[in-house]
Amino acid sequence: MKKLISLILVTISLLIIQPASAAKIPTNAKKLIRHYKESIIGFEDNHIVFTDGTRMKWDDGIKNKSYQQLLDEPDLEDMFHDKYRKRKAQIPLSVNYDPGRIRVEPFFLKLYGESADKVKENLKEIIWCPKLVGQKIMVSTLYGADKKFEKISAELDKYPEFAPYLSKIAGTFNWRKIAGTNRLSMHSFGMTMDINTKFTHYWQWDCKCKNEDVVLGYNNSIPLKIVRVFEKHGFVWGGKWYHYDTMHFEYRPELM
Numbered sequence: 001m002k003k004l005i006s007l008i009l010v011t012i013s014l015l016i017i018q019p020a021s022a023a024k025i026p027t028n029a030k031k032l033i034r035h036y037k038e039s040i041i042g043f044e045d046n047h048i049v050f051t052d053g054t055r056m057k058w059d060d061g062i063k064n065k066s067y068q069q070l071l072d073e074p075d076l077e078d079m080f081h082d083k084y085r086k087r088k089a090q091i092p093l094s095v096n097y098d099p100g101r102i103r104v105e106p107f108f109l110k111l112y113g114e115s116a117d118k119v120k121e122n123l124k125e126i127i128w129c130p131k132l133v134g135q136k137i138m139v140s141t142l143y144g145a146d147k148k149f150e151k152i153s154a155e156l157d158k159y160p161e162f163a164p165y166l167s168k169i170a171g172t173f174n175w176r177k178i179a180g181t182n183r184l185s186m187h188s189f190g191m192t193m194d195i196n197t198k199f200t201h202y203w204q205w206d207c208k209c210k211n212e213d214v215v216l217g218y219n220n221s222i223p224l225k226i227v228r229v230f231e232k233h234g235f236v237w238g239g240k241w242y243h244y245d246t247m248h249f250e251y252r253p254e255l256m
């Protein structure tokens, strides 16, 4: 009887304590933990905790950042500032609505490697769309990114009408800065792909400028069916950004 009572007490206390402590973890932080579990073990005291014991601040407490501040000095919480809308195209896009473009660079350096050589340690060659294209590309094996690329490739390979868009893949791994900025391109990490530039619209090419406070129109010629295949496997599309980049697909499962 004593045992039964203590068991009931333990169960009740667990029921009371657990939801309370779990509730302290912000929903979006949970998404980071879930999708990057090989590198993140949890959340504690406003910080993401990595498997090596290091921590990174979740919320810096600064409210009402300007668009430029969000790009240049984001915290992890800010990465979720604009909600990525899967499937829906939402055109025209509201000014500076760039879901996925606000990124904490040190976070991705931590996840994928802090130098070109470190990133290269986890790259693998795959054959992109073997039937339609057959191009060799290098992609990251971290967080299942290579598996996702392979699934996307296999699926898109069934649509001969898409071959022109999928051939001459303009780039996957390429350690470099984003043109006109001091920020590292996501191509540096091997989880991002630019498809054929021939059909691409990129805001910097259209405005012939690099200043991000420019007033932009919108252009796209990439079939949305291609976009949906990437989205299904956890990739955001640059064609859903006010600062559009319609060749650009980036593995960001936490945003989907």
Ligand SMILES: [Zn+2]
Binding pocket: 187, 192, 193, 194, 245, 247, 248, 249
């Ligand atoms: Zn790109």
